Amino acid sequence: MNSALPPALKARIEALLEGVSRKALASKAAIISQGYRAGGGSSATIADEASVIAYVLSRLPATYAAAAAVFDATRVAAPDFSPKTLCDVGTGPGTAGWAALETWNAIAQVTMADFNPAFLRVAKKLAVGTPSIEGASVIALNLIDHAPPRADLVTSSFVLAEIAIARLNQVVGRLWSATNEVLVLIEPGTPAGFERIRAARKMLIGEGAHVLAPCTHDRECPITGTDWCHFSQRLPRSRDHLKVKGASVPFENEKYSYIVVTRGPVARGNLARIIAPPEESKAGISLPLCAERGLQRAFVSRRQRDVFALLRKAKWGDTILSEE
Numbered sequence: 001m002n003s004a005l006p007p008a009l010k011a012r013i014e015a016l017l018e019g020v021s022r023k024a025l026a027s028k029a030a031i032i033s034q035g036y037r038a039g040g041g042s043s044a045t046i047a048d049e050a051s052v053i054a055y056v057l058s059r060l061p062a063t064y065a066a067a068a069a070v071f072d073a074t075r076v077a078a079p080d081f082s083p084k085t086l087c088d089v090g091t092g093p094g095t096a097g098w099a100a101l102e103t104w105n106a107i108a109q110v111t112m113a114d115f116n117p118a119f120l121r122v123a124k125k126l127a128v129g130t131p132s133i134e135g136a137s138v139i140a141l142n143l144i145d146h147a148p149p150r151a152d153l154v155t156s157s158f159v160l161a162e163i164a165i166a167r168l169n170q171v172v173g174r175l176w177s178a179t180n181e182v183l184v185l186i187e188p189g190t191p192a193g194f195e196r197i198r199a200a201r202k203m204l205i206g207e208g209a210h211v212l213a214p215c216t217h218d219r220e221c222p223i224t225g226t227d228w229c230h231f232s233q234r235l236p237r238s239r240d241h242l243k244v245k246g247a248s249v250p251f252e253n254e255k256y257s258y259i260v261v262t263r264g265p266v267a268r269g270n271l272a273r274i275i276a277p278p279e280e281s282k283a284g285i286s287l288p289l290c291a292e293r294g295l296q297r298a299f300v301s302r303r304q305r306d307v308f309a310l311l312r313k314a315k316w317g318d319t320i321l322s323e324e
């Protein structure tokens with residue numbers, strides 16, 4: 001799985017940044033971050049093209065990396081899934097569409113939908129010159145009022161955070177009705193992001209959906225209390241990104257929560273998902289797992305050489321075979 005941006009997208013972003021003051025971008029990016037931290041939606045802070053460019057520089061690489069990681073987990077869970085049509089709702093600058101095309105090359109028809117015209121203008125500009133996405137149908141659509149067009153794969157990444165809780169079921173229902181095969185929802189890896197994912201999961205299972213990932217079962221989510229299910233994707237930071245964020249570390253870790261559901265039944269292979277970083281000690285390795293039986297912690301001693309060697313390579317977010 002490659003969390004770095006595809007070269008064509010990187011080149012278009014560089015073209016977009018030509019001649020734009022980095023100082024102005026940094027102050028726009030700071031306003032966008034403050035808005036997110038205050039729990040607001042993007043429409044409060046992103047209304048013109050300059051603000052979208054600041055989003056593209058400061059947030060797109062991380063939301064792209066999260067989408068690429070989630071699509072990779074989807075591909076592992078459903079290797080035969082090969083969508084021909086994609087509808088990315090709340091597409092912003094088209095982020096998840098680009099990541100989906102890198103994962104599934106059979107996608108022949110892309111729809112990018114959003115209610116913010118500034119985002120849609122930039123999504124079109126970024127797509128210029130890349131045949132797989134240049135022909136995308138780019139549509140203005142408010143999920144609160146209208147259903148998106150049907151597609152084999154429907155994606156909505158970092159969008160539900162901007163939907164009022166009271167509207168969540170209605171919006172998730174719309175996304176599900178538009179889904180021929182697989183629906184992917186991605187949110188920030190925060191307690192609030194997870195709460196929306198958990199609510200969407202419950203509602204979708206009630207509508208007959210089956211979970212492909214991260215859960216390896218359709219049972220009630222066993223996570224309770226102050227804990228929240230999330231994952232982390234490391235991605236490189238470009239020089240411009242470092243400048244705009246005022247950061248010094250050349251990478252960042254994007255935390256995300258997600259749910260992938262499908263209409264078809266899922267062949268369950270007695271798998272468990274690693275839901276936090278494995279802990280290695282002198283004695284062995286301890287893995288926090290979520291499986292059909294609920295939450296469990298597996299411990300493998302160094303003396304169990306072969307299993308230990310295998311599990312040592314397993315990462316937070318991977319699935320492993322669960323014990324009976």
Ligand SMILES: C[S@@+](CC[C@H](N)C(=O)[O-])C[C@H]1O[C@@H](n2cnc3c(N)ncnc32)[C@H](O)[C@@H]1O
Pocket residue numbers: 041042043059060063064089090091092093094095096113114115116119141142143144156157158159162163
């Ligand atoms: C944080 S941005 C995420 C953009 C992109 N999906 C990404 O991952 O980079 C949230 C997007 O959701 C869109 N959005 C929020 N509410 C919406 C609604 N009711 N209908 C359509 N789009 C909406 C916003 O305009 C914005 O583009």
